[in-house]
Amino acid sequence: MKIKRLFMISICLLLITGCWDQNLMKDATLIQTITFDQTDEGEFSLGFAIPNIYRNPTDSGQETEAINSENLSTVANTPREGRMKLNTEIPGNLDSSKNKLVLFGEQFAKGDIYPSLDVIWRDPRSSLSAKLAVVKGKAFDTLSIQPRVESNISQNILYLIRSTETNTIIPEESIQTVASELLDPGEDIVLPLLKMGRNGTTIDVAGVALFDERKLSGTLSQEESTLFLLLNNKKSKYARFTKYVNGNKELNMNNFISLNVDHIKRKLNVSVNDRGEVFVNLNLHLKVIVEEYPIGNVPNKVDQLNNKLSNTFTNNAEEVIKKLQEANCDAFGIGRRLIAFHHDTWKEQDKTNYFKDVKFKSKVDVEIIQHGIVK
Amino acid sequence: MITKESSISKTQLFFMIIQSQIGVGILSLPHDVSLISKNDGWISTLIAGLIVQTIILVLWGLCRRFPSLTIYEIIPHVLGKRLGKAINLCYILYFVVTGSLVLSRFSQIIDIWILQRTPNWILILLMLGVCVYLVKDNLRSMARFYVLVTPMLIILFGLITYSLKDANFLYLLPIGQSGISNMIKGSKEATFSMLGFEFMLFLYPFVKASNTRKLIAISSAHLFVTLFYTYLVFASLVFFETREDLYLTPQPLLYMIKAYSFQIIERIDLFFLSIWIISVATSIATWLFLSSQGLKYLFERANHAAFLPYTAGIIFIIALLPDHETDLEKFNKLMEPAHFSFIVVIPLCLFLLSFFLPNKKHGDYNV
Numbered sequence: 001m002k003i004k005r006l007f008m009i010s011i012c013l014l015l016i017t018g019c020w021d022q023n024l025m026k027d028a029t030l031i032q033t034i035t036f037d038q039t040d041e042g043e044f045s046l047g048f049a050i051p052n053i054y055r056n057p058t059d060s061g062q063e064t065e066a067i068n069s070e071n072l073s074t075v076a077n078t079p080r081e082g083r084m085k086l087n088t089e090i091p092g093n094l095d096s097s098k099n100k101l102v103l104f105g106e107q108f109a110k111g112d113i114y115p116s117l118d119v120i121w122r123d124p125r126s127s128l129s130a131k132l133a134v135v136k137g138k139a140f141d142t143l144s145i146q147p148r149v150e151s152n153i154s155q156n157i158l159y160l161i162r163s164t165e166t167n168t169i170i171p172e173e174s175i176q177t178v179a180s181e182l183l184d185p186g187e188d189i190v191l192p193l194l195k196m197g198r199n200g201t202t203i204d205v206a207g208v209a210l211f212d213e214r215k216l217s218g219t220l221s222q223e224e225s226t227l228f229l230l231l232n233n234k235k236s237k238y239a240r241f242t243k244y245v246n247g248n249k250e251l252n253m254n255n256f257i258s259l260n261v262d263h264i265k266r267k268l269n270v271s272v273n274d275r276g277e278v279f280v281n282l283n284l285h286l287k288v289i290v291e292e293y294p295i296g297n298v299p300n301k302v303d304q305l306n307n308k309l310s311n312t313f314t315n316n317a318e319e320v321i322k323k324l325q326e327a328n329c330d331a332f333g334i335g336r337r338l339i340a341f342h343h344d345t346w347k348e349q350d351k352t353n354y355f356k357d358v359k360f361k362s363k364v365d366v367e368i369i370q371h372g373i374v375k
Numbered sequence: 376m377i378t379k380e381s382s383i384s385k386t387q388l389f390f391m392i393i394q395s396q397i398g399v400g401i402l403s404l405p406h407d408v409s410l411i412s413k414n415d416g417w418i419s420t421l422i423a424g425l426i427v428q429t430i431i432l433v434l435w436g437l438c439r440r441f442p443s444l445t446i447y448e449i450i451p452h453v454l455g456k457r458l459g460k461a462i463n464l465c466y467i468l469y470f471v472v473t474g475s476l477v478l479s480r481f482s483q484i485i486d487i488w489i490l491q492r493t494p495n496w497i498l499i500l501l502m503l504g505v506c507v508y509l510v511k512d513n514l515r516s517m518a519r520f521y522v523l524v525t526p527m528l529i530i531l532f533g534l535i536t537y538s539l540k541d542a543n544f545l546y547l548l549p550i551g552q553s554g555i556s557n558m559i560k561g562s563k564e565a566t567f568s569m570l571g572f573e574f575m576l577f578l579y580p581f582v583k584a585s586n587t588r589k590l591i592a593i594s595s596a597h598l599f600v601t602l603f604y605t606y607l608v609f610a611s612l613v614f615f616e617t618r619e620d621l622y623l624t625p626q627p628l629l630y631m632i633k634a635y636s637f638q639i640i641e642r643i644d645l646f647f648l649s650i651w652i653i654s655v656a657t658s659i660a661t662w663l664f665l666s667s668q669g670l671k672y673l674f675e676r677a678n679h680a681a682f683l684p685y686t687a688g689i690i691f692i693i694a695l696l697p698d699h700e701t702d703l704e705k706f707n708k709l710m711e712p713a714h715f716s717f718i719v720v721i722p723l724c725l726f727l728l729s730f731f732l733p734n735k736k737h738g739d740y741n742v
Contacts, residue, residue: 020492124488127641128634176634177541183619333545340548 028095032069032154034130035139036116037105039075044108044116046082047073047140048094049154068151071143080119097125100158102132102175103139103194109209109216114182120175128176131161134209134216136195142203145196157203161192164205168229168239168261169222171208182214185351186335188328190228193219210329213352218327220320227313228320231284231362232332233266245308246295257305258292262369270337272345278354280334282362284317290371298371306366313364321360330355385584385592387518391661392572392596394521397528397603398658399480400568402626402651404604405611407568412561413553414546414617417609422558423565424601430719431572431593437726438579439586446576446722447672453728460673462721467669469717471686473570474662475693476706478502481655482694483703488629489645499694503663505656507687510664511680514581517664521657527650528603534647535610538631542613565604567711572597573718574661577668663687 035047052070055063072089076082087094102120104113120126135142143153150156165172170192181189190208197204208225210218220228226239239261246255269281288309290298298305324331335354338346350357383391400407408416441449446466451459482498490498510517553561575593582589607628614631615621624630633644640646663686670682697703 020494021490124491124633129636174634176631180543180546180614180616180620183623184616333543336543336545340545343549343552 023095023097027093029090029092030098031094031096032099032152033101033103033143033157034079034096034099035073035103035105035135035143036079036108036113037073037138037140038108038111043075044077044082045073045075045140046079046086047071047143048083048086049143050090050094051152051154066151067155068146069143069153071140073140078119079116096120096123097127099127099130101154101161102130103142103157104132104134104191104216105139106134106136106216108139109134109211112214113211113216114214117175117179121179129174131158131192132173132175132178133157133161133170133192133194136193136206141200142194142196145200145203147202157194160194160203160205164192166237168226168234168236169205169207170225171229171232171234172236184333184336186330186337186339186346187333188212188330188355190220190225190329190331210324210327210331212328217329218323220323224316224320224323227316228324228331230261230264230286231266231282231317231320233264233268235261235264239264240291242292243309243312245305245312249295251294254295256292256294257290257309259288259309259366259368260291262287262289268332268337270334270341272338272342276345276348278334278338278342278345278349278358280332280358280360282317282321282332282360284313284362284364286313286364286366287369288366290368293371297375298368299375302368306368309366309368310364313366314362317362317364318360321362325356325358325360328353328355334358381514382581382583383515383518383578385582385588387515387522388575388578388582388584388589389592389596390522390525391518391578392574392593393525393528393599394654394657395571395574395661396569396597396600396658397654398568398571399477399484399655400570401604401607401654402484402628404565404568405608405627406621406625407564408561408608409612409617409621410561411553411564412558414548414612415551415553415558416561416612416617417547417605418550419558419561420565420605420608421601423562423569424597424605426562426566427569427572427601428594428597431575431597432590433719433726434573434575434722435586435590435593437722437729438576438589440726440729441580442586443580445580445668445672447669449725453725453732463669463673466717467666467673469713470662470666470669471689472693472713473710474659474666475690475696476703476710477655477659477662478690478694479697479703479706481652481659483700484626485648485652488626488648495698496691496695499691502652502656502659503687503691506660506663507683509656509660510667511683514578517660524653524657527653530650531647532603532606534632534643535607535628538614538635539610542610544613546613546615546617547609565608567707567714568604569597569600570714570718571658571661574665576722577665659690663690666690 029050031048032051033049037045037047039045049069049071051067053065053067056066072086074082074085076085083094145153147153147156150159161170164170171190173191178189181187189211193206193209195204195206205222207219207221209216210220230239240258242256242258244255245257249255265285267283271279405416408419412419444452447463450462454462478499481502482495485498486495509520579589611621611627611631615624615627621627629644629647632647635643666686667679667682671679697706
């Protein structure tokens with residue numbers, strides 16, 4: 001009896017393993033990065049980076065394994081067609097379920113980025129946590145960089161994006177989180193902007209790329225993007241600035257102060273007047289820690305520094321907002337607030353260009369709360 | 376008639392109603408509701424809860440008049456033997472078809488989300504196997520299983536709550552934009568995903584408790600389900616931009632947790648689905664149980680287990696019939712009047728008719 005039952009159980013176990021849907025790692029070639037570009041002829045070009053494991057003989061005769069990457073690209077009508085074309089060029093099946101990065105070329109992003117992402121949203125096996133970024137120039141070209149540290153280019157860029165995210169230089173976004181923002185008429189997205197540095201030997205975060213609905217329409221530099229993220233209440237672990245505060249000290253280094261923002265308080269107020277004009281009051285209060293002040297004695301000049309810094313930051317914030325408005329990139333989600341709180345005004349607004357006409361009044365207050373372990 | 380093995384406590388009743396109600400509809404509920412009532416979908420869900428509560432009161436009124444009889448005994452008692460048997464047969468068919476529809480929807484979701492290459496009949500067969508095993512013994516063993524698996528819902532709740540960290544609560548505003556009529560229309564969809572409470576029509580005499588306590592148990596189970604559903608709808612409304620993104624996403628709850636990966640687990644949507652499968656199994660088991668019990672009363676046998684192979688076989692075949700999404704939708708639409716007549720109209724008529732019967736208590740079941 002017991003043996004019979006055991007026999008039945010083992011048969012059941014064999015039957016329910018789901019043999020049809022197995023995806024064996026040995027047959028798969030994992031895609032680590034996907035790039036979307038527009039060629040000079042205006043055609044769509046798709047690129048993949050796949051890991052390439054090779055053996056590295058060392059001096060002592062032992063072999064170590066290292067990973068760099070193999071890059072492929074093709075011209076196609078759609079991403080899926082491109083993948084089918086590339087699949088015939090490599091052994092094994094291309095598998096994008098572990099994809100970590102999607103890079104858009106600058107020229108491509110100036111068109112519409114939404115259709116290219118459709119295949120990723122539609123396929124249940126695709127990875128929605130992949131990071132998105134825009135690259136100055138051609139995205140595929142960045143894959144051929146051979147970095148000295150972390151030789152696998154996809155890992156390299158991924159680590160770069162993660163570390164700059166913690167430093168509040170670029171926003172934390174993934175394919176999933178941009179979906180709603182792309183489709184929302186009252187909000188626009190910003191994505192990390194990468195560029196090749198040092199004559200094409202390294203990759204560098206240049207700042208953020210601003211989007212108008214689904215099209216790339218402007219950029220912010222690294223320092224501007226940090227301030228922008230603070231204005232948008234998206235502080236990550238660190239947010240550092242170095243600002244010019246003292247006039248004309250003999251030694252240039254003495255003219256500057258470096259700060260880390262400890263915490264922020266942001267107030268965003270949207271109001272409307274009778275004529276349907278939209279006003280935004282944007283107040284940002286920064287509590288900062290002085291990390292570097294070569295000339296010394298912070299407590300002595302704390303009021304003076306607070307004033308000076310508040311002025312500088314307010315001016316910078318105005319510039320950032322001006323750039324956003326020029327790009328028509330409503331990253332603050334002013335439109336969403338109009339939909340939510342001033343629905344009638346929203347109905348009368350020009351749904352595509354409303355953001356350019358919003359009147360901003362912004363103010364940044366800086367307060368030094370710590371100065372490290374020396375004065 | 377009611378043996379010790381088949382009676383259940385009122386707590387078990389509470390859990391059985393919850394597990395029968397929560398089923399296959401839960402995944403697509405936010406999408407279906409928000410198609411009509413947009414960002415006021417959560418209000419629609421609450422309205423649906425109210426509607427169902429009223430129906431529960433009617434059903435309770437009927438059961439209270441015949442506290443020791445199941446629905447299959449009430450019908451012949453009120454309508455006479457011939458007509459009663461005919462209606463009973465209709466009920467059995469209705470339960471069989473509802474079970475098949477749920478099974479079909481289940482296999483379709485598994486097919487598009489996880490097991491794309493596995494043939495559907497395998498999924499359906501495995502599921503039915505589990506359900507047959509679950510209902511073949513007495514009511515009490517079934518109740519114990521339902522109680523045992525209910526805490527799994529906490530995991531669903533936790534996963535959904537985790538994904539709220541990327542939510543934008545402004546999507547919910549302005550409240551009431553879609554208008555009252557749309558909110559009520561939207562609540563129709565939510566009502567269908569709350570089906571399963573009709574199990575009370577059968578369970579009622581088996582519960583060892585007073586009438587009021589039974590009502591309290593059923594209503595609180597329903598309250599739990601309503602609040603749980605409202606929370607899920609609310610979560611997907613604030614996660615997705617309602618008018619376009621949620622419109623494009625038929626199973627929003629799965630989608631919103633698909634993007635996250637933890638240290639060890641990636642693709643937590645698969646994790647979510649595995650827990651969801653249990654809730655589906657309990658719903659299908661309920662309908663399987665109801666239909667085979669019906670046959671037991673129809674043929675006046677002692678045990679329902681003998682009919683299980685037949686009901687399961689019919690459910691299996693019907694579940695295989697719709698082979699793509701539009702078929703399922705038609706099937707679903709076709710069932711709407713059936714739900715309405717078997718759960719609202721017929722019990723209501725019985726309830727009204729029962730007042731014309733000589734008012735004698737039928738073996739009041741005392742604890």
